[in-house]
Amino acid sequence: MGRDTAAGDTAFEAARSLLVARGADTLEHPGGTLLAHLDRVEARLAAWGARDALRLAGLCHAFYGTDGFARNLLPLERREELAAAIGAEAEELVYLYASCDRDFSYAGLREEDGPFRDRFTSAVRTPTLRRRADFAELTAANELDLAAENPEARARWGGPLLRLFTRWRPLLSEAAFADAREILTLRGAEREAFLDGLERGDVRVGVVSHIASFHVTFVELGGVEGMMNIPEVSWRFYDLPGEIIAEGQELVFEVLDVDRSRDRISLSLKALEPDPLAAFARGGFGGVRTGRVTRTVPSGIFLLLADGVEAYVHHDDLDGRSPRAGDELNFEVRGVNRVTRRVRITLCRPPENPARPTPAPC
Missing domain, CATH: 2.40.50.140 (Nucleic acid-binding proteins)
Structure with missing residues (x-):
């Protein structure tokens, strides 16, 4: 995606001028200098089709430092200088990225009501879907550049990053997720x-x-x-x-x-998970219990005896009844085989008076 306007070109030029003025071209960073890293992040976002505001945020994302990069190029008291160079929306994205308390915010980022904590102010808020997607895309561009340029970082963090981006997949563009798979998959x-x-x-x-x-x-x-x-x-x-x-x-x-x-x-x-059949076998004998019909088949029914425990009842053992899914039937357990995972039951006889509240005898 090309830059939107001549004003957009001016914003990119102003951003780079400010980066140089603040020493980004002299700070060491994996793959060369911090400025080289920022240029690559912006280029990756451009290749993914990001709009200008997000590309500018990618180019400038280190201005206030981050949760993973303590060095800042501008103090927060001078945010207006960056906003004047790149525009209010792009500067807000830079602040969002810089302010993220990652340990707190990453887990719920894909959730509609996921909390996001500002590490500068400790305030907790819920960004819009658009902002969470922007944040995820910028994070992916930044981390993938680091992984591509630093084999040691990729070896250490590549696996957790790919799991993270898989969790965030609904927030990422198809191009960003494809890039993550390409760079971080082990071969x-x-x-x-x-x-x-x-x-x-x-x-x-x-x-x-x-x-x-x-x-x-x-x-x-x-x-x-x-x-x-x-x-x-x-x-x-x-x-x-x-x-x-x-x-x-x-x-x-x-x-x-x-x-x-x-x-x-x-x-x-x-x-x-604990095997529910083992627990059922320990307490399933003796007395009348109630199960629910989960499904019917031409030859009989399946009866849910307990959570995770089901028994098949042949139609010959239904005493002429035709229960439907959802019906409840009383039964007694006759045997449990943990190898075949089969439970043998006997259904209680239907009550002579259906209005009786007490269970019919088995």
Whole structure:
């Protein structure tokens, strides 16, 4: 996207003149000088199609220092000097970026009501969607330049950054997220080293990157993507993974397998949850209990006995009843097999008087 007007050209020239006057061309920074870094950030934003105000903010984002770069080029008392050079909107973006308390603000940035704390004033506010998207885009441009120019920084922070940008994906342009994947995804020897350090039973933090139409969930582990099949999402009963998890959600997973021949990492959320069948087996015998019909099939029904525990009842054992999904039935437990994960139950006989409040005998 080209600059909007001749006034825009003047703003870029004024910004660079002010940067030079404040010594940005002499300050050391990964990849050369601070000014060289700022020029690259602005160029990256331009390549992503950013509007002029955001590009100017990218060029000037270090003026007030940041949560990760303490040196400032102008004190906050002189904000009007920068605003006069680049315009009010661009200067407000520079302040937003500089003022961010990252530890506090990053986690909720993608949320509509996510709080944002000003590290200069300690005030907490909720930026608009437009401002949060601008902030995310500027953050990505800055961090990706650092990763591209500094291999040590990329090796240390690349994984957490890719997880962060995967969480922020709804805020980022397609070009920005594609750039993040290109720069931060591990390949070759780096990928092999990651896989060498991963084994069955490991517990890792990951971000749900994509719930595919064929119901496989992809998880960004930090430069390497794993996958999780439907049965591994939860012990709870559900039709689609999206009922339990959401794209962009950061969760803790257990590694089920590292298949080097297929270059596949298999993950599970369910493996880290208590098995509800074990708890049910300990307390499920003795007495009448109530279950809810979750679905019907031509040969019978499935009855939810407890959260995460279901039993199949053949139509021959329904005593002529035709229950529908949502109906409640009384039952007694006859047996539990944890290997086959089968629960054998007996349904209570329907009451002779449906108006009776007491359960019918089994």
